Amino acid sequence: MTHQVLLDPSNPTDEDYCPDESLFAIYHSTQAQSCAAAPRNFIGALPIELLLAIFTHLYRSSHRLTQTGEIWRLDEPLSSLFPYAPAAVCSMWRLVLSSVPEFWTRVVIRVDSQHTQSQDIRHYFEWSRNLHLDVIITRHRDEFDGDDKREKSKVFKATRELVRHIERCRSIRFNVMYSSSLPSILHDFHRETAPHLLTLELKCKVDDGGSPPRKLVHWSFDAPGLRHLYLDARNFFEVCVDRNNWLRRLHYLSSLSISRYRPLSDNGIDLYKLLRAVEESPGLEFLELKDLHFSRLRPWTTVNDISIDLISMNLEDLSGDVLSEIIGYVDSVPDSTRISRCAITTCHHSLLSGGVAFRGLSDDQNLMVPLAHWRGRTLSLVDCECFHDDFLRDMMDGGPHDQSFACKGVKELYLVNCTKFSPRLLKTMVRKRRKLARRSIFWTHDQEAIDWTFPIVAPITLISVEGGPALFKTDRKWFEDNLGSFHWDEQVSHITFEDSSDSDYDIQGGQY
Template sequence: MNTQGSVVHAPAGFLSSSSKGQTSHDEKHRFVGVRDPRKIRILQFHPDLGHPRRTNNRVLPPELLLLIFEHVYADNMLNEEWIPCNSQSRTQFPFAPAAVCQAWRDVLASVPRFWTRIIINLDTTKLSHVDIYLHLSRNLVFEIIVTRDQRIVSQSRTNDDEGARAAAVMARIIPHLRRCKSLCFQLVRSSSLPALRHLNICAPLLERLKLQCGIDDGEHPLVSSEVPEQWRFDAPALRYLFLNGRNFRDACALHWVELLASLEDLCVSRYSGGKHPTGELHLHDVLLVVDRLHRRFERLQMLTLQDISFDGTLVQQDGYDIQIEAMSMQSIDFSTVRTIFASKNGPAPHLVHIKHELAPSLYHIRLTQADTLVLEGPFMRMAEAINIWDGNCLSIKNSSTFNDRTIRDIYRSWNPDKLTSPSWSRLYIENCTEFSADALLELIDARGVAVQRARDRDPTSQAPINSLRGLKVHGGPPISPKDTEAFKEKLPQMEWHEAATGTRH
């Protein structure tokens, strides 16, 4: 884009004739070009960052500042997309440099591209600044994140006005939704999130919609038990949909999700269960939507279920053909997990990820055929679940129960009569420190013996008999140079990163 020819129109209340923000009537309707950015005066952009500092920046001409900011902008982009960021960070571009001084803000405001990712913090961002940010992006496609300041949230003991502030921000976003590419709300309570049934609008460019919360405390105040008679939220380009449980329940009632022809990633989270006047959320609802999406469009690749207590887990007896690449179940009751796989009659997902904060038993969850199995968190009877799984890559994350005993239980319970047991050839371990290198070396040796025994028993067998060939440990226990050499002799691929020292082997 040629920034030399860009023009920004300053709305009323946007320009200031002094550092105190006093605005003259004549300046309110002035057009400002990039060649003379010093004519524009902008309000303090990011209250998070305090008052502008006094700096000696007048020696830098606007053209040089613009060149510097272009480089910073480029560092935040990848393939013409904003790189994912931490919305809590105080160093976000362009908000952080805009808080340095008026001259910097003037130059930044002259380039609409800089303002195509907007981060709204309900605890610190003024409503008037929301209007400014939306104006600065001109007619360009933009993405917006609405969030909370976690430091303020953690210190607050009262039920603040999160819902009212979120509604006020959403009211300002709605007129610009036609050019919005990504809309993300990351709030504390479900009742504060925008209600899906009130997004009665066309959003032709919207690719990502996130309505997520930390706790499920009930409905949005405007949600009633009656489904709207005339409702049309048109988002034909939507690829990533992340909804809290109540909004997803509404999406099912409105038969909306199953019409999203471009949908690739679906996440349903935060639902506390129980009887509700506005309806219930059943496991049947989720699996039915996934099944229909697959049959109609064959685009859905990822399904995530997180922190949901379904009102009912009964499913149709004939099962569901949930043919997707990846499935992630996080903090889900294990009877629900078993039901999902028991009801499945199609091929297994390529990747299955199970995460839990507690230590439930993995027993009797048959995860056969999935190529990659990711187990995250503490689990009881982990070895039994691993040994009835027939995939290729095993990944263990953040698990205090992955220890020497678990490792030994894995290889001691291998079935000597099953030639391909186990078939996995890659092991990834992340942020686990309760095991030892000795136990892993024993597992590798035991696997070698099992493979050789299987080959000796049936030399003509065409069945795949895999040795353990790849080991990657990140955030693991210390390892001696002797053990390092032993791993490298036994495995074609080996990486080891120690959690305590940061040493890599």
């Protein structure tokens, strides 16, 4: 929260928060020269007190409330980012803004065509005084395509300045085009201490081979409070595998993401070593694996001594064999599992998870392979062409004795941009499952049945459809009358899974 003296420049109680008195002398001298010609509504004629009030409002609106307190928002466009946008208006505004250290605790450094100059980077760190920092080194969202041969040198200069202030950092986020532009934790952060660091993210869009590997015998990077770690695969293997395994020392780490490994040859990374390192993380709750290519250096199915306990898991762009092996090593029952653009038909392990979400599955995939014996409660499908009437028939076909329903525990169904199914057949499935569920347990309202366990099959109590097929009014009325919660929109939706790289673990449990 911004200190009250921001609105009272005459208050001398704290020099770290009180604007420099020279500001007022500069302001009044410039106004004396131009006030005769300036119209009364000229923006430059605003008093310092009013400017500070406006900037304080912008500062507060740039934050959002989380379970752990207020943090800087990460969803604002770079063009309107506070305090950089108002600081670019004129030298007077920049001078006023630079006098308040709290305004500069989010240091944003651009490494695209509008890259931040080295002199400005130094100023941003200086203006924040001794306060804790959130540092973002990134590109504009429209500049992740094409070629940028200078990206590595721009990131290097930004990293060099960042490391000088790493002891003050609460979060460090890199979001660049190439893996070779990312800093090396092994070398760039060697012998550094970051006592306040909670989040470290090293993201890239393309794995171009990374930097040439180098070795250090006695590596150290002390970040004892780190909770959220997002690494490209090359950095992960340098500091988290074999004797180095940094994860063992991160006792508060709750979420881990490993991404981007596309080798130029046929050689991939070792899945066994990756999972072994993950297993040794003492308190890990969320694991994300994205766009990774593995090699079969040993027969994976013979390696059965790995056991990983998780609350949530996100798997994206993995081969079917890899997906199956990972699912097999997770011994706990996660609250939620998300699978995007993976081959699921070759999966030989049934999912164990309270909620399962699929995204971007093609029509040649068979949802029944991982879901036939799944007994979770919530099923979400986004942009899945393989969700069709055959799947609905499996959900309502319990065999001659009504004992072998697929997805027998499902009570909540979320569908986004899935159109290859019949609303009438969905209605038939819901009706049959409700009828059989009533044989063993009686209830008057669906809400009362949400947490009950049903021996044969659970009733569907919630359906949400975004971008679905056309629905007749009579069918809509039936769903509304017979479900505890119902929503159906035929317009194409742009809802996707939350990107965990832009959010901490507090929102990992979203439906989509």
